[in-house]
Amino acid sequence: MHARIPTEDHARQEVKYSTCYMCACRCGIKVTLQEGKVRFIQGNRNHPTNQGVLCAKGSAGIMKQYSKARLSEPLIRKPGTERGAGEFEVISWEQALDILTQRLQEIRATDPSKLAFFTGRDQMQALTGLWAQQFGTPNWAAHGGFCSVNMAVAGLYTIGFSFWEFGAPDWDYAKYFIMWGVAEDHSSNPIKIGLEKLKRGGGKFVTVNPVRTGYSAIADEWVPIKPGMDGLFALSIVHVLLSRELFDYEFLVNYTNATWLVIQNPGHPDDGLFLRDVNGQPQVWDLERETFVNGIEAGITPALFGDFVAQDGRRLKTVFSLMAERYLDERYAPANVAAECGVPAETIERIALEMAHVAFKESIEFPIEWTDVWGRKHDKVVGRPVAMYAMRGISAHSNGFHACRAIHFIQMLLGALDGPGNFRARAPYPKPIPPHQQPENNVDIINAPNTALSRPPLGFPTRPEDLVIDERGNPLRIDKAYSWEAPLSSHGLMHMVITNAANHDPYALDTLILFMSNMAWNSTMNTQAIQDMLRQKDPESFGEYKIPFLVVVDAFHSEMVNFADLVLPDTTYLERHDCISLLDRPISEPDAAADAIRYPLITPDRNVRPWQEVMVELASRLKFPAFTNKDGTRKFRDYPDFIVNYERSPGVGFLSGWRGKNGDKFLKGEPNPNQWQAYINNQSFFAHHWPDNQKYMRFVNRDYLEVASDAGFLGKVEPIIMQFYSEPLQKFRLAGQGLYDGPQPKDPADKERLTKYFDPLPLWYEPLEQQRVDAEEYPFYALTQRPMFMYHSWDSQNAWLRQIMAQNYLYMNARKATDLGLKDFDWVWVESRNGRIRCQLKTMEGCQENTVWTWNAIGKQKGAWGLKEEASEATRGFLLNHLISELLPERNGERRITNSDPVSGQAAWFDLRVKIRKAEPGETGSWPQFPSIKRLPTDSYSRPEVLRYDARIAQDDKGQS
Amino acid sequence: MHPAFSVIFFTVLSGAGFGLFALLYLADLFKLGGGMPGAHVFWTGVLAIVMVGVGLLSSTLHLANPRNAWRAFSRWRTSWLSREGVLSVAFYPFAMIYLALYWLDIWPIVRHLSGALATLIAWMTIFSTAMIYASLKTIRQWNTPLVPAAYLSLGHFSGGMILLVVAMMAKVDVMPYVLMSLFQLFVAAFVKMIYFYWITRIGVGSTINTATGFTRAQVRLLDAGHTHGTFLTQEFGYQVPRMRASGLKVISMVLAFGLPVLLLGLALKQANLALSMAALLSVFAGLVAERWLFFAEARHVVNLFHGSQRC
Amino acid sequence: MRLGLVIDLDVCVGCHACAVSCKQWNASGTTGALPDYQPYGAEPSGVWFNRIRHFEVGSYPNSKTVNFPMSCMHCEDADCVTVCPTGASYKRAEDGIVLIDQDKCMGCNYCSWACPYGARELDRSTGTMKKCTLCVDRIYDQNIPVEDRQPACVLTCPAHARMFGDFDDPDSEVSKVVREREGYMLLPELGYNPTNHYLPPRKHKPIPVEMSADKTGLAGKLKQFVNRMVKR
Numbered sequence A: 001m002h003a004r005i006p007t008e009d010h011a012r013q014e015v016k017y018s019t020c021y022m023c024a025c026r027c028g029i030k031v032t033l034q035e036g037k038v039r040f041i042q043g044n045r046n047h048p049t050n051q052g053v054l055c056a057k058g059s060a061g062i063m064k065q066y067s068k069a070r071l072s073e074p075l076i077r078k079p080g081t082e083r084g085a086g087e088f089e090v091i092s093w094e095q096a097l098d099i100l101t102q103r104l105q106e107i108r109a110t111d112p113s114k115l116a117f118f119t120g121r122d123q124m125q126a127l128t129g130l131w132a133q134q135f136g137t138p139n140w141a142a143h144g145g146f147c148s149v150n151m152a153v154a155g156l157y158t159i160g161f162s163f164w165e166f167g168a169p170d171w172d173y174a175k176y177f178i179m180w181g182v183a184e185d186h187s188s189n190p191i192k193i194g195l196e197k198l199k200r201g202g203g204k205f206v207t208v209n210p211v212r213t214g215y216s217a218i219a220d221e222w223v224p225i226k227p228g229m230d231g232l233f234a235l236s237i238v239h240v241l242l243s244r245e246l247f248d249y250e251f252l253v254n255y256t257n258a259t260w261l262v263i264q265n266p267g268h269p270d271d272g273l274f275l276r277d278v279n280g281q282p283q284v285w286d287l288e289r290e291t292f293v294n295g296i297e298a299g300i301t302p303a304l305f306g307d308f309v310a311q312d313g314r315r316l317k318t319v320f321s322l323m324a325e326r327y328l329d330e331r332y333a334p335a336n337v338a339a340e341c342g343v344p345a346e347t348i349e350r351i352a353l354e355m356a357h358v359a360f361k362e363s364i365e366f367p368i369e370w371t372d373v374w375g376r377k378h379d380k381v382v383g384r385p386v387a388m389y390a391m392r393g394i395s396a397h398s399n400g401f402h403a404c405r406a407i408h409f410i411q412m413l414l415g416a417l418d419g420p421g422n423f424r425a426r427a428p429y430p431k432p433i434p435p436h437q438q439p440e441n442n443v444d445i446i447n448a449p450n451t452a453l454s455r456p457p458l459g460f461p462t463r464p465e466d467l468v469i470d471e472r473g474n475p476l477r478i479d480k481a482y483s484w485e486a487p488l489s490s491h492g493l494m495h496m497v498i499t500n501a502a503n504h505d506p507y508a509l510d511t512l513i514l515f516m517s518n519m520a521w522n523s524t525m526n527t528q529a530i531q532d533m534l535r536q537k538d539p540e541s542f543g544e545y546k547i548p549f550l551v552v553v554d555a556f557h558s559e560m561v562n563f564a565d566l567v568l569p570d571t572t573y574l575e576r577h578d579c580i581s582l583l584d585r586p587i588s589e590p591d592a593a594a595d596a597i598r599y600p601l602i603t604p605d606r607n608v609r610p611w612q613e614v615m616v617e618l619a620s621r622l623k624f625p626a627f628t629n630k631d632g633t634r635k636f637r638d639y640p641d642f643i644v645n646y647e648r649s650p651g652v653g654f655l656s657g658w659r660g661k662n663g664d665k666f667l668k669g670e671p672n673p674n675q676w677q678a679y680i681n682n683q684s685f686f687a688h689h690w691p692d693n694q695k696y697m698r699f700v701n702r703d704y705l706e707v708a709s710d711a712g713f714l715g716k717v718e719p720i721i722m723q724f725y726s727e728p729l730q731k732f733r734l735a736g737q738g739l740y741d742g743p744q745p746k747d748p749a750d751k752e753r754l755t756k757y758f759d760p761l762p763l764w765y766e767p768l769e770q771q772r773v774d775a776e777e778y779p780f781y782a783l784t785q786r787p788m789f790m791y792h793s794w795d796s797q798n799a800w801l802r803q804i805m806a807q808n809y810l811y812m813n814a815r816k817a818t819d820l821g822l823k824d825f826d827w828v829w830v831e832s833r834n835g836r837i838r839c840q841l842k843t844m845e846g847c848q849e850n851t852v853w854t855w856n857a858i859g860k861q862k863g864a865w866g867l868k869e870e871a872s873e874a875t876r877g878f879l880l881n882h883l884i885s886e887l888l889p890e891r892n893g894e895r896r897i898t899n900s901d902p903v904s905g906q907a908a909w910f911d912l913r914v915k916i917r918k919a920e921p922g923e924t925g926s927w928p929q930f931p932s933i934k935r936l937p938t939d940s941y942s943r944p945e946v947l948r949y950d951a952r953i954a955q956d957d958k959g960q961s
Numbered sequence B: 001m002h003p004a005f006s007v008i009f010f011t012v013l014s015g016a017g018f019g020l021f022a023l024l025y026l027a028d029l030f031k032l033g034g035g036m037p038g039a040h041v042f043w044t045g046v047l048a049i050v051m052v053g054v055g056l057l058s059s060t061l062h063l064a065n066p067r068n069a070w071r072a073f074s075r076w077r078t079s080w081l082s083r084e085g086v087l088s089v090a091f092y093p094f095a096m097i098y099l100a101l102y103w104l105d106i107w108p109i110v111r112h113l114s115g116a117l118a119t120l121i122a123w124m125t126i127f128s129t130a131m132i133y134a135s136l137k138t139i140r141q142w143n144t145p146l147v148p149a150a151y152l153s154l155g156h157f158s159g160g161m162i163l164l165v166v167a168m169m170a171k172v173d174v175m176p177y178v179l180m181s182l183f184q185l186f187v188a189a190f191v192k193m194i195y196f197y198w199i200t201r202i203g204v205g206s207t208i209n210t211a212t213g214f215t216r217a218q219v220r221l222l223d224a225g226h227t228h229g230t231f232l233t234q235e236f237g238y239q240v241p242r243m244r245a246s247g248l249k250v251i252s253m254v255l256a257f258g259l260p261v262l263l264l265g266l267a268l269k270q271a272n273l274a275l276s277m278a279a280l281l282s283v284f285a286g287l288v289a290e291r292w293l294f295f296a297e298a299r300h301v302v303n304l305f306h307g308s309q310r311c
Numbered sequence C: 001m002r003l004g005l006v007i008d009l010d011v012c013v014g015c016h017a018c019a020v021s022c023k024q025w026n027a028s029g030t031t032g033a034l035p036d037y038q039p040y041g042a043e044p045s046g047v048w049f050n051r052i053r054h055f056e057v058g059s060y061p062n063s064k065t066v067n068f069p070m071s072c073m074h075c076e077d078a079d080c081v082t083v084c085p086t087g088a089s090y091k092r093a094e095d096g097i098v099l100i101d102q103d104k105c106m107g108c109n110y111c112s113w114a115c116p117y118g119a120r121e122l123d124r125s126t127g128t129m130k131k132c133t134l135c136v137d138r139i140y141d142q143n144i145p146v147e148d149r150q151p152a153c154v155l156t157c158p159a160h161a162r163m164f165g166d167f168d169d170p171d172s173e174v175s176k177v178v179r180e181r182e183g184y185m186l187l188p189e190l191g192y193n194p195t196n197h198y199l200p201p202r203k204h205k206p207i208p209v210e211m212s213a214d215k216t217g218l219a220g221k222l223k224q225f226v227n228r229m230v231k232r
């Protein structure tokens, strides 16, 4: 009687496995194709990352694949037109590559630093970094500097792994989970999977966040902290733990530097450094032997507390005594920080005690035998099941480095790291603290024409000598990374590139290549000014731009593309080979080392090329040593060939699975010509599951460390001792104080910053911008959050996702709004020291009273992203970025300084303060409005009034039925 | 509820048509005012049928897929909408037989029988139309016997006003028609007033709390999950500002009942065709406003999921 | 059989994954395509079978944000079916799934008026009503792996906040969780007897702590610390 329900016509379908690209989480996907069209994208249930689930972005891949914003031909700015005017001409790939090769050849043969190559969240920094190194320019980095380098650096200088992508909470066994400033994260699906596991198991979930949405919505307890106060909050928890003697004594003695002895010699170059023996080994006081002994060795009985006097008479204190002195101070008592943090003292104390209770009274034991690095056998692992995770709510403040370290302090005190139920490392982490890799800083090599750098442009300085500066102290990098302004900026400062390049400070560039980052819009601070800089002409050289040549590599028509001189159109994630490598930011989970690939599931219907292919091509044309045979011929046919055959060190390559001639080796082994196929056969990923005895305490787990060093994750097998007290910071501080026996800053601003902010123990200070902005005039903190269903700017082109959100609002605490006479849907002016915007207001309960916030990157420039000009994103959506400046407010007699964390160079997006007033009647629509971006000459896509996507129905090449 | 013009037009017109037919038959049966001349009865009957027909056709205008409209006759066992369709179609043969026999002036028994049947069906149809709305548990402003009462009384009142004008034109004794109209006016106005009073005092029904299951705290919508309208917000989201509703209520009551009462009062004294024409027009204008409000003031429970605190 | 969904409000993070996966599956499914209006224009909208709303319960600072996914509840007493004049709407006897026969629907919207849950959306291009099919074209497909025979929204939910199963079977997972976690129906007073149930947020039991604040001053505290003999 009723209609027969037709099922799928499987005969017309094919199922293939690949890896999602909609965000940096990189889930495994199972793609059903119906005669070449995408029918369905679902999670791959065998994949370690997402275990079968898929988020909204991943599920909307179809609408990305058929986006109207897809680029389809290489383009060059039309001769005689101005940059940013959006006038382009189509050129062939041959022409494009010739132009670029010629230009790059010239730069490389004269001054390689004149090329800057910066990339977005590309997930293939191993290749782009290698490329830059081979080119010979120090001017390379990915997005880490504006993303979450605070977390990376704080972690890697403290515990050997870090929040962000180098560790994950142990969701299976955690009983208490505290999440600091996370809305979505790179670990998008795993966090969702994990939170459910935790709650199902009865664990408690506490969220520290000024805003209660998303993950925070399902927290058992919400701590609506004031932005920028987490460091203080965390240190107050440290205070409570110390004052109640709630810490894991054994963990501290065995695995941290709490017992190391610090020289107390104020005014001298050794002040605050560790007491070391002639071999440079840190010394501790042995309680049994009553003498100083090597603190790294086994068989010692170190004193955790105490003042000592060295043989040479210098006064010493253990790290832990220094900590106790500092953090037991009443300054950090809950009652004394409550008002500043906006968190009741009772809550601070209770949370500290709850964590301690779970750590010590509800600890878990697994009968797993393991051997530590000193060769001692253990018959069990003990888990103190408190786990934590933190991200940009901590990171995107200029005091985030120290705040993040303060959080790691809590973990170390509780002995809650890399054990069952803890925050655990993901291979190739943990690494030595910090990792043994220095940024290239040899001026001669950097300046040498046609010469590759001797080591990668990025690394982890441990002392002023490691900075990338010239003998006069001037930055050698265009972003001034590793200069006195941001000594530990291990991911570069991408947010400074355009400003510095346009100011020719520290020098002028010739060519800037931007890959996969929308730096003319949402990933930049101060958008309007940045667009002006991109258009700025150089009065010195007639007709030239301040940034003479701008190459943009993108797959879609972003705001950035509009400013390109040369546009290289990339493929989409379903159309190309890709490799998510352990040499990079891999997809490992705590229980498994893992990597993955993509391979073409769909043939591009446009004249596009994968950027990886183009990079290999350019590297071959430019005859980079690593890409060229001895006889001068190219070494690698193409990108897949490169991935299989390139070896970083013998046996270690980009992909760790199915290595060896027969494909029977993992992590290390000779190249396997059939490696791609092996991955494809295994659903496009590889996972090496750690045996039980290598799963925990990996910072001192011998069996793990042996495998890890064999696989090249580490240099050698040695204990990784966690660093409460950070000696590298102290060295920079000494330099600031004028005491360092080596390079020292000259500028008083640098001296002051180093002295103040390079404290070897975490401290809290008011975020830098806020130190210079009148809090009464600008009473609100202003933040952004990522919506779970949108990836930065690039998902507004998605016909499905933009239905969920095509306009963002400014959210304010409801009671506060009432007090100010504001209500839902009022248009308001929001003003910061940097400018003003107009946007529409919404009120909510779950928002800290002094905070306003909005969703990130919803606002668009008219005409971009394949959208019509009247799109809500452009007319009513807005960017907060206009209000944020990449520079701190000017101060008399001081050079302009980056608005970044003074230690790590992390962009301080969330330090913003604003004032808000109601717009006048009739003042509606978002403001500022930018000129409309012209349609590309290649854009012949129809933009129908009604879209009816159906994979069963034949479509034309425009993805249009 | 979104007040769709086609539905307003349809319900007002077909209601009046059915009312007119029923009253015409009754007047004919009881020879009200001495009985109208055959031609008047016939043409008035035709008018009623045409009004019903135009109304029905206009109701198909709001069908998104009218090709399948014929299927609407199939579910008369459960669906009031289907019943309305079946009945309104069933009305035609009887009404036509009645009029045809009138025209031919034969078979009075058959004529009366079919007239009676058509009248019965007319009543049932108005009732069904009303029940389309009254049967919806999702809309409390409709889910009441006052709705069929209002549809029936308004249909007869408006139909009766037409009959009054016809009676005047037919020059029969109009007094009974005027009285009948006045009576119907008072009944309809009374029902409608009760309705208006009732919907303001409807009490607490479904709330955002019962909709979400959080019954012990304040619940507020933070985000509906879409920036722009959906089918649901377009269909159900219509909200008439309170001031405008009250204003329109007064206007509709004045037009539908106040003004006609005055005009009919005058008509009572002097049988003036123009006056009753004016009254008739006023009634229809009032009813369109009344029907518009009937939709506009109805709050579908789905609005609770879009932020309404109660419906 | 009485098939339907359980939504766990304790863990739903409001990510919209289920909504998008549903859109994706059904776009090329039994009642597809699902139209998108102004997909690249001013006010994009379209037909979806599953929508996520976000509510706030209580007031600051004790407010709780609750993410609320809603699709067809496959009601036991589904007025949407009884009111349908054409018979296009029907409820399957064998499993309780409420469906719309696209070949019969005349697009009168009446069923959508009868549905309290906003589950029905009109496709303006075909003129027919559309709604959640409980992925009837997946769950019975014998040609896909057994574990994939689940609604798209359930398969994809990253927080495992959605469960699918037979409410007639007291031993099914859905029946069990509804019993154990006091699952409830929305708008019960309307009497639709929806099959889909919602699990309320859990209450976490307090962790025992002793809050007697330690008032020892800095000097005293430091003195209290005693070195322990811990041998590495």
Ligand SMILES: Nc1nc2c(c(=O)[nH]1)N[C@H]1C(S)=C(S)[C@@H](COP(=O)(O)OP(=O)(O)OC[C@H]3O[C@@H](n4cnc5c(=O)[nH]c(N)nc54)[C@H](O)[C@@H]3O)O[C@H]1N2
Pocket: A023, A024, A057, A121, A147, A148, A180, A181, A182, A183, A184, A185, A186, A187, A188, A208, A209, A210, A211, A225, A226, A227, A228, A229, A230, A390, A391, A392, A393, A394, A397, A783, A784, A785, A786, A787, A788, A789, A790, A791, A792, A853, A910
């Ligand atoms: N869906 C989606 N996923 C993404 C992305 C995306 O665009 N969309 N982007 C990816 C990228 S590049 C990144 S870097 C990650 C970032 O992922 P997240 O770290 O989750 O970044 P945000 O969304 O900025 O969230 C920051 C959170 O911190 C809170 N917050 C702000 N200031 C403070 C503070 O002072 N203290 C505390 N405790 N909280 C604070 C904000 O309210 C917000 O909830 O997400 C990645 N994943």
Ligand SMILES: Nc1nc2c(c(=O)[nH]1)N[C@H]1C(S)=C(S)[C@@H](COP(=O)(O)OP(=O)(O)OC[C@H]3O[C@@H](n4cnc5c(=O)[nH]c(N)nc54)[C@H](O)[C@@H]3O)O[C@H]1N2
Pocket: A120, A121, A143, A146, A147, A148, A515, A516, A517, A518, A519, A522, A523, A524, A553, A554, A555, A556, A557, A558, A560, A570, A571, A572, A573, A611, A784, A785, A791, A792, A793, A794, A856, A857, A880, A881, A909
């Ligand atoms: N106000 C505010 N601003 C912020 C943040 C914030 O929290 N608040 N967060 C900051 C952070 S952490 C980040 S990481 C940045 C992110 O900001 P961006 O790095 O600008 O990220 P997207 O906007 O996603 O832009 C990525 C570009 O990559 C392109 N793309 C997409 N797929 C491909 C592909 O396959 N190949 C190529 N070649 N290109 C492709 C897209 O079209 C787009 O132009 O934003 C930063 N900006």
Ligand code: SF4
Pocket: A020, A021, A022, A023, A024, A025, A026, A027, A050, A054, A055, A056, A057, A058, A059, A188, A189
């Ligand atoms: S979290 Fe979502 S967007 Fe990111 S990789 Fe996974 S499925 Fe893709």
Ligand code: SF4
Pocket: C071, C072, C073, C074, C075, C078, C079, C080, C081, C098, C114, C115, C116, C117, C118, C119, C120, C131, C192, C194
């Ligand atoms: S939710 Fe609505 S459409 Fe679904 S069965 Fe119930 S009444 Fe019908």
Ligand code: SF4
Pocket: C083, C084, C085, C086, C087, C088, C089, C100, C104, C105, C106, C107, C108, C109, C110, C111, C112, C128, C129
């Ligand atoms: S819209 Fe279609 S399914 Fe709904 S009541 Fe009308 S005919 Fe039935």
Ligand code: SF4
Pocket: C021, C022, C023, C025, C026, C049, C050, C071, C072, C131, C132, C133, C134, C135, C151, C152, C153, C154
């Ligand atoms: S059961 Fe299927 S149709 Fe229904 S909401 Fe879930 S995915 Fe959509």
Ligand code: SF4
Pocket: C011, C012, C013, C014, C015, C016, C017, C018, C019, C052, C067, C069, C156, C157, C158, C159, C160, C161, C162
């Ligand atoms: S996918 Fe799951 S967590 Fe996300 S909105 Fe849907 S039910 Fe909630």
Ligand SMILES: [Mo]
Pocket: A143, A146, A147, A148
């Ligand atoms: Mo980022």
